[in-house]
Amino acid sequence: MxxxxxxxxxxxxxxxxxxxxxxxxxxxxxxxxxxxxxxxxxxxxxxxxxxxxxxxxxxxxxxxxxxxxxxxxxxxxxxxxxxxxxxxxxxxxxxxxxxxxxxxxxxxxxxxxxxxxxxxxxxxxxxxxxxxxxxxxxxxxxxxxxMTPVRWYSHMRHPLGAAVVDLPQPDGLVVEGYSVAGDAEFFAVSNEAALDRWGGAPMPPEQWRAFLGWPAFRPDLSFLLRDADSGTAAGMLLTFSWDADTAATGVRDAQLIRFGTRRAYRNRGVASALISHALRSARDAGFDRASVEVDADSPTGSNGLYERVGFSVARTEVRYSLNA
CATH class of the missing domain: 3.40.630.30 (Gcn5-related N-acetyltransferase (GNAT))
Known part of the structure; x- marks a missing residue:
């Protein structure tokens, strides 16, 4: 002591x-x-x-x-x-x-x-x-x-307003908002995508329920892309916004917290379309900016994806690890 x-x-x-x-x-x-x-x-x-x-x-x-x-x-x-x-x-x-x-x-x-x-x-x-x-x-x-540094994460921001880029939805896919009826599909896509991230692990059902029970969850700014022919959920995105952040900063921030694309639908513009739709929806709902944490070393090139739709890096965080 x-x-x-x-x-x-x-x-x-x-x-x-x-x-x-x-x-x-x-x-x-x-x-x-x-x-x-x-x-x-x-x-x-x-x-x-x-x-x-x-x-x-x-x-x-x-x-x-x-x-x-x-x-x-x-x-x-x-x-x-x-x-x-x-x-x-x-x-x-x-x-x-x-x-x-x-x-x-x-x-x-x-x-x-x-x-x-x-x-x-x-x-x-x-x-x-x-x-x-x-x-x-x-x-x-x-x-x-x-502990040694093993990973770097970019915290990126988007100013919304005129900076929102309108991207078309991929052919054959339709967007729908979050609903209780579609919750299981959001959950399934989220867990499948988590397996391909560094250190990613599936989220147990009880943790998912608690996560979406937070007052910060914005179902009106959370979306799914569905294959119009097969009905398969191709990708999902969840948005959160904390009142405490707004009270402290005066800025309404739409935070893109959980997102992912099913493997079979990758390289078809699913992520770009979901992000563009979420940004447009956040702007129309009166938010001041959007933010996201991105794995800077991601093999999917996430930093580049977000930069192409108007995000820029605000700060960087380092993940330290100890093999115990």
């Missing part, structure tokens, strides 16, 4: 911590810049995620009633080759450079190993964490723990 910090309380995060977690995350955002702001309800969505093991996978550090740091390890239920446990965490800026970041990272790695031993002991384990590429303190902390 770090000298001078013995009075701080360490314990697992519980659902009643939503308000103090939101306040901590917003304090971290001011310095670290992830482009994310939280309401108490948003933090509750994170805490109550179906697969998050609060007792084994989280640690909160408290100074009285104030949360000053946290760590969270999210395991995966459906895994094929490597079990990738994703860590998130951070320390309130005024409590930094006192060893808490290293302590929480070590706690997160220990949590990842414990969860792995329960859920996928026969598979290799990789522990991942992601941070702003400009955050040198985080880089030093990760590297001291033996």
């Amino acid at each position: 770090t000298v001078g910090l013995a009075h701080l309380i360490r314990r697992p995060i519980v659902p009643a911590d939503a308000a103090v977690l939101a306040e901590l995350l917003n304090a971290i955002e001011v310095v670290d810049v992830f482009g994310e702001y939280y309401s108490e309800e948003d933090a509750a969505d994170q805490i109550n995620a179906p697969l998050l093991d609060l007792e084994r996978g989280t640690v909160g550090i408290f100074d009285g009633d104030r949360m000053v740091g946290y760590s969270s390890a999210a395991h995966k239920l459906l895994v094929e080759d490597v079990h990738r446990v994703t860590l998130s965490g951070g320390v309130r800026p005024e409590y930094r450079r006192r060893g808490l970041g290293a302590e929480l990272l070590a706690a997160g790695i220990a949590s990842a190993k414990a969860l792995h031993a329960i859920h996928h002991p026969g598979l290799p384990l990789a522990v991942d964490a992601q941070n702003n590429a400009l955050n040198d303190s985080a880089r030093v902390c990760y590297q001291a723990a033996g």
